[in-house]
Amino acid sequence: MIAMLKAEWRKASSxxxxxxxxxxxxLFACLNVSLLILLRPSAARDLPSGALxxxxxxxxxxxxxxxxxxxxxxxxxxxxxxxxxxxxxxTATFLAAPRRSQVLVAKTVLYLLIGAVMGxxxxxxxxxxxxxxxASKEHAQIDGGQAMQILGGVVLGYAIYAVLGVxxxxxxxxxxxxxxxxxxxxxxxxxxxxxxxxxxxxxxPGGALRAVLQATAASGRGSSTADLLPVxxxxxxxxxxxxxxxxxxxxxxxxxxxx
Amino acid sequence: MPHGDHLHVTGLTKxxxxxxxxxxxxxxxxxVASGRVTGFLGPNGSGKxxxxxxxxxxxxxxxxxxxxxxxxxxxxxxxxxVVGAALEASGFHPARSARNHLRIIAxxxxxxxxxxxxxxxxxxxxDAAGRRVGGYSLxxxxxxxxxxxxxxxxxxxxxDEPANGLDPEGIAWLRSFLRNLAAEGRTILVSSHVLxxxxxxxxxxxxxxxxxxxxxxxxxxxxxxxxxxxxTPQRDALMTALADKCTARVTDHDALTITGLTPAEVGTIAFxxxxxxxxxxxxxxxxEEAFLAxxxxxxxxxxA
Numbered sequence: 350m351i352a353m354l355k356a357e358w359r360k361a362s363s364x365x366x367x368x369x370x371x372x373x374x375x376l377f378a379c380l381n382v383s384l385l386i387l388l389r390p391s392a393a394r395d396l397p398s399g400a401l402x403x404x405x406x407x408x409x410x411x412x413x414x415x416x417x418x419x420x421x422x423x424x425x426x427x428x429x430x431x432x433x434x435x436x437x438x439x440t441a442t443f444l445a446a447p448r449r450s451q452v453l454v455a456k457t458v459l460y461l462l463i464g465a466v467m468g469x470x471x472x473x474x475x476x477x478x479x480x481x482x483x484a485s486k487e488h489a490q491i492d493g494g495q496a497m498q499i500l501g502g503v504v505l506g507y508a509i510y511a512v513l514g515v516x517x518x519x520x521x522x523x524x525x526x527x528x529x530x531x532x533x534x535x536x537x538x539x540x541x542x543x544x545x546x547x548x549x550x551x552x553x554p555g556g557a558l559r560a561v562l563q564a565t566a567a568s569g570r571g572s573s574t575a576d577l578l579p580v581x582x583x584x585x586x587x588x589x590x591x592x593x594x595x596x597x598x599x600x601x602x603x604x605x606x607x608x
Numbered sequence: 609m610p611h612g613d614h615l616h617v618t619g620l621t622k623x624x625x626x627x628x629x630x631x632x633x634x635x636x637x638x639x640v641a642s643g644r645v646t647g648f649l650g651p652n653g654s655g656k657x658x659x660x661x662x663x664x665x666x667x668x669x670x671x672x673x674x675x676x677x678x679x680x681x682x683x684x685x686x687x688x689x690v691v692g693a694a695l696e697a698s699g700f701h702p703a704r705s706a707r708n709h710l711r712i713i714a715x716x717x718x719x720x721x722x723x724x725x726x727x728x729x730x731x732x733x734x735d736a737a738g739r740r741v742g743g744y745s746l747x748x749x750x751x752x753x754x755x756x757x758x759x760x761x762x763x764x765x766x767x768d769e770p771a772n773g774l775d776p777e778g779i780a781w782l783r784s785f786l787r788n789l790a791a792e793g794r795t796i797l798v799s800s801h802v803l804x805x806x807x808x809x810x811x812x813x814x815x816x817x818x819x820x821x822x823x824x825x826x827x828x829x830x831x832x833x834x835x836x837x838x839x840t841p842q843r844d845a846l847m848t849a850l851a852d853k854c855t856a857r858v859t860d861h862d863a864l865t866i867t868g869l870t871p872a873e874v875g876t877i878a879f880x881x882x883x884x885x886x887x888x889x890x891x892x893x894x895x896e897e898a899f900l901a902x903x904x905x906x907x908x909x910x911x912a
Contacts, residue, residue, distance in 0.1 A: 356716035363708040364701060437699040440666060441756065444693055445716035447665045447682040606624075607666040608658070 353446060353455035360438075361429060361463065370425045371467050374418035378475035381414035386482045402488040411479050412496050415472040415503045416562035422464045422507040423531055426514020429460055431524035440607055450599050456515045457595070464511030468504040476500075499562075502580065506561040509587045513554065516594035522602055551578050557586035612642035612763035612795030613677030613690065615663060620672035622658050622819075632658040633819040635672070640797050640814070642763070645790045647810035647827070648799040651903050655819035656799045657695070660768055664693050676764060688717030691764040692757030699753070702742030706733055706752050709741060710759060719759050727755040732781075746773030754782075764795040771805050783809045803899040817903040830898055836866040836874050839887035849881040850874070862886070 361367050389401060401407055433439040446452050476496065483491075514531070521527035535555045543550040550556040556576075560583025578586065620636040623629045633655040640646045650656050661667040663674045665681035676684065676691055684690050700709055710724040728737045731751040736744070741752065750773050757765055765786075771779050786809055790796050800806045803813075813830060815823040823830065839862055840846050846864065850856050854868035866874055871890050878885050 352718050353716055356712050359708065359712045359715055363705070363712070364703045432701065436701045437696075438701055440695055440699045441713055442716070443666060444664060445688055445713060447684065447687055604668070606661070606668060608624075608661065 350451070350455060350458075353451060354459055356445070357455050357459040360433075361459065364432075366428050366432070367425060367463065370421045370428075371470065374415075374421035374467060374471045375474045377418045377421070378415045378471050379478050381417050382411055382475050382479045383482065385411045385414065386479065386486075402483070402486055405489040405492070408483075408489045408491060409495055409499070411483075412476060412491065413499045413503075413562065414479070415468065415475045416499075416506065418471055419468075419503075419506050419510050419558060419562070420535065422467055422511040423514040423517075423535075424528060425463065425467070426460045426511040426516075427518040427521075427527045427531060428514075428524065429456060429511075430515045430518030431522060431527050434522045435524045443607060449603050453515070453519055453595060453599065453603065457512050457591075460511040460515050461508045464508035465504045467511070468507030469500070471507070472500050472503045502562045505580075505584060506558055506587075509561065509584060509591065510558060513587060513591045513594070516591045516598065519598035520594045520602055547576065551576055551583075552586060554587060554590055557583040557590075559583070561587065610761055610763035611793045614642055615640035615764065615766075615795060615797060616673075616675045617659065617663065618673050620659060620662055620674060621670045622655075622662060622667060623670045631819055633662070633669075633816075636816065636819065636821055637672075638814045638821060638824050640795055641812065642795040643790055643793050644811040645786050645796040645798060645809055646812040646814060647803070647806040648797055648814050648816075649803055649806070649899065649903075650799075650801065650816040652801050654801075654817045654903070656801075656816065657768055658819075659816070660693070660695065660766055660797075660799060663766065664691070664695075686718060686760070688713070688719065688760035688762065690760075690762055691766060692760060692762040693766040693768075694750075694753035694757040694770055695768045696753075700741040700744075700749065702740060704741055705738050706741055706744070706755075707737040709752065710756060713756055713759055717760050723759055723761075727758045730758060731755045747775060747778055750774055751778075763793075765789065765797070767796075767798045769799055769801070771800065779805070803896055815899065815902050822902045830902075835890075836869060836871050837887065837889050838864045838866060838874060838878075838885060840864070840878070840883060840885050842883045845881065846878060846883050849877050849883060853877070 385407075386402070433442055442452055443449055480491075517531060518524075518527050521530065539550075539553045539555045542553065543556070551560065557578065560577040561580055563577065563580050563583070577583065616639055618637050620633055621631075622633040623631050636655070636659060648656055648660070658667060662669050663676070663681060674680065681687060681691065706728065707724060710727065711721060713719075714721055714724050725734070725737070728734045731754050733748065733751050733755060736748060741749065744752065750770060754767070754770060757767065770782060774782060786796050786798065790811070798806055798810065807827065810827055812825065813823065813827050814821070838846065841862055843858070843862055843864060847856055847858075850866065850869075854866050857865045859865050869877075871888055875885070875888055878888075
């Protein structure tokens, strides 16, 4: 398994996809931090000028901006798996590991680690930017304990989302379909379902992710935490989806002929 | 020196699709011996690649079994040390360098990284190893695929159309390279849709068409039916000397076409009878014709 992890790491690190997505996640989180600090969200229009940054919840919201980039971890996992089919390197992969589910296990472990590191880096950079931008302004105290809690949520959320991407990629195999499907589901279908079925939101991947990133949602981003599962519940739901996709893939797509 | 296992294909049948089934391979049985180069021949779409992919555990047979020695590929513990395969020239990530492509395979096969530069040198890609594979020519991709197959120093090599895209120099190199590997006791299976491409390389041939076996055995047996062209001013004397040993057909006032003897045998007979020869040659296209005759029989619903 160590050998396969080494091979998977070499696959991931020898193209620009992983680095590009990490950079994209960081940039998106930083954009989020900058906008929240430099502009006024329309929802906060009624607050007196200057009061925004002295609101502790608003500051927590800024610190949690890394959570908004979690989608890039999902894309990373999807591409990590589907690139093998797209470029036919799956042939060489299965020649070296004819017991195919080992490949899925190795990728799962590796992307769990990559996702965690990606989350930690994204949090660190966006947190540092927030401190720099807030330095010259009057603002509420940053709660160190809460920041650590947010960091934990981001690391866990990114890690599980990357693994979910791997499992989804194993099941769907076609890169474009998997990426567009994931986008369409989380950005269109899930919010739509949430509109009509209040109870469904927390059980869907996006809702479960918000539960894992709970610290950010607690600060007023999106829905209230009352609609969400506890952190461990959200993590279990996400892992459940990943296991479901992975088991389905092992029983179907992973067994298919490589021609 | 790694000794090659024999390859076994027994009763192999593969049907693709359910609604409109394609019978890619039907009840195919043959063996491939070690220490020899075996040509796996058949026209395009005859089931060669499907058979090779079944041997390598990439395609699950509808029925029948394949094995490397006594072990199915999927049960091998360190497959890359037993079998090296080069399947098609397209299985590379275009953004990766050749060296990184091989380092990935090396890692997954418990092969030391130092071996990567060894095989790059063997196939003549050492200078291009750091370049993106996306910019490689077809010939360079073929060499890279061969390098990947050689990584684990396996006793068995399975190569699908390895001469495609190689220049004449490359083909000549490949030929002597494979001969040397076979001489070391390895098992070499090389597929091709053109007999002439491999006829100077292979010892044995397995010929299939429409997914069925039509001929298996030494290459010589295929050429036995081929013709020998002779030009001599003593045509009638030569005909008498050859008499009951073969079939000779008069094609010109000084020319004969002979079937049933090799050029060497005809030469010996002529020499012993002190007959002057102006030309003695195997009608090389006729080997191809023998091959075509074999592979087209089934097309007409003939021998099955």
